[in-house]
Amino acid sequence: MPHELKPIKPKRISDQVFDQLRELIFRGEFKAGEKILTERELAEAFGVSRTSVRDAINKLVVMGLLDQKQGQGTFVRLPESSEKSVLATMVESQDASITDLLEVRMGLECNAAALAASRAVEKDFQFMEKSIEEMQKEVKSGRLGNEADASFHMAIAYATNNPLQVFIMKNFYDFLFTGIKVNLEGLYKVPGNIVTILNQHQAIYQAIREHNPEAAHGAMKLHINFVYHFFGGRVGD
Amino acid sequence: MPHELKPIKPKRISDQVFDQLRELIFRGEFKAGEKILTERELAEAFGVSRTSVRDAINKLVVMGLLDQKQGQGTFVRLPESSEKSVLATMVESQDASITDLLEVRMGLECNAAALAASRAVEKDFQFMEKSIEEMQKEVKSGRLGNEADASFHMAIAYATNNPLQVFIMKNFYDFLFTGIKVNLEGLYKVPGNIVTILNQHQAIYQAIREHNPEAAHGAMKLHINFVYHFFGGRVGD
DNA sequence: CGATATTAATGGTATAACCAATTTATGGGT
DNA sequence: ACCCATAAATTGGTTATACCATTAATATCG
Incomplete structure (x- = not known):
């Protein structure tokens, strides 16, 4: 089998959003402690539903990369608090x-x-x-x-x-x-x-x-x- | 017997669902490898929206306690399959x-x-x-x-x-x-x-x-x- | 009997509307 | 001009409904 077949990875939309957001955080586009775009803005920017954006953000919150506060916004978590014991x-x-x-x-x-x-x-x-x-x-x-x-x-x-x-x-x-x-x-x-x-x-x-x-x-x-x-x-x- | 007063924080409803599901898993009510109730069933059982149930389940999935497969259902992750404890x-x-x-x-x-x-x-x-x-x-x-x-x-x-x-x-x-x-x-x-x-x-x-x-x-x-x-x-x- | 098409079940996505907490703007009263 | 209560706008949290995508079970036809 000479060629590896590259196949389509039927990725969930929320996962694609997740990947992009994570990269933005790692690259420093979203700086530590900073407030990122609102869910509604992100949804429009990505051209997906707010649901998918929320799913992606939730995942990042659980992983400790983001913090979310009602009425305020979503923030990039500070590195020191992210590498906790x-x-x-x-x-x-x-x-x-x-x-x-x-x-x-x-x-x-x-x-x-x-x-x-x-x-x-x-x-x-x-x-x-x-x-x-x-x-x-x-x-x-x-x-x-x-x-x-x-x-x-x-x-x-x-x-x-x-x-x-x-x-x-x-x-x-x-x-x-x-x-x-x-x-x-x-x-x-x-x-x-x-x-x-x-x-x-x-x-x-x-x-x-x-x-x-x-x-x-x-x-x-x-x-x-x-x-x-x-x-x-x-x-x- | 009251050991301590815990802060009364009005918890998100998705977190309340999360707590209950986690308890069911930890206590062994949902046995390892077993298929749990569907999102729609859980939503009705808890008397909340399917969204809240999904948020809770997503959290558990990220934490490695559950596995979710489209078209099949949600399963309790086997300890061995999850990253080693x-x-x-x-x-x-x-x-x-x-x-x-x-x-x-x-x-x-x-x-x-x-x-x-x-x-x-x-x-x-x-x-x-x-x-x-x-x-x-x-x-x-x-x-x-x-x-x-x-x-x-x-x-x-x-x-x-x-x-x-x-x-x-x-x-x-x-x-x-x-x-x-x-x-x-x-x-x-x-x-x-x-x-x-x-x-x-x-x-x-x-x-x-x-x-x-x-x-x-x-x-x-x-x-x-x-x-x-x-x-x-x-x-x- | 077996392969195939159909159906049902289940998670994934999309909208739209509204709730709850927070911040910001507004408008009087001193 | 300043202070402060109040209203409005902002933003994440929740609900409801409909539909899509994938998988498994079922029915159908040759």
């Missing part, structure tokens, strides 16, 4: 809140702390210590210390020696920085909170160091519960 | 084992059981009962009952009323079926195991029904530990 998109599309996230963390991290208590080795302890010290420094110099906070929790994840646990937690903390940093700053900025958090970290670290799973579990529970209450949630027990 | 790639690239997965589930699901115990409503109970009964039937007719097993755990996830919990667990169970089904069959095929698992489910259900978080947590722990030991793991406590 898995969790970020997850949280948005599932309408999850920060307390929802904390509830899942409650299960995830308490268990991780217990596992870490029975498996952590010297290297893991060093990482935890380092994170705690770093957080103390940052606090003294007036900074927030949120990065060191995350490092501490990640150190626990590593100590579980469970790659899946590490992967999932990493996604959680990536999201905490990209998605809801603003909210978290509220937590850190209340003066007493940082000291409290530091003490809680220390308690967790102690329990793990003593290879006491139950204590580690409990200490982590107290810690996350503290944050959870700060955001107005309430834990079941 | 987040977990699948995760487990492969991080070479995580099934015991790693079970360890994470331990934290995730024990916590979920406790949350469910304090929040579950009548509807949730009905789903759990249904899953248990279904599993009993399947076992009697000589089948494995793994789907009903997954449904039971998903029912608990839904009872937490935490969309993130639902999303994550859904990914876990999709993976359990696609990625390591073979291994799981080893578990189900040992004669006594299914009865044991059924009893454990019943115990979990009872605890949740009685709104006893601690008991639910413990019952779930026993359950997952049982599976965990079957695969040669050992839990820290």
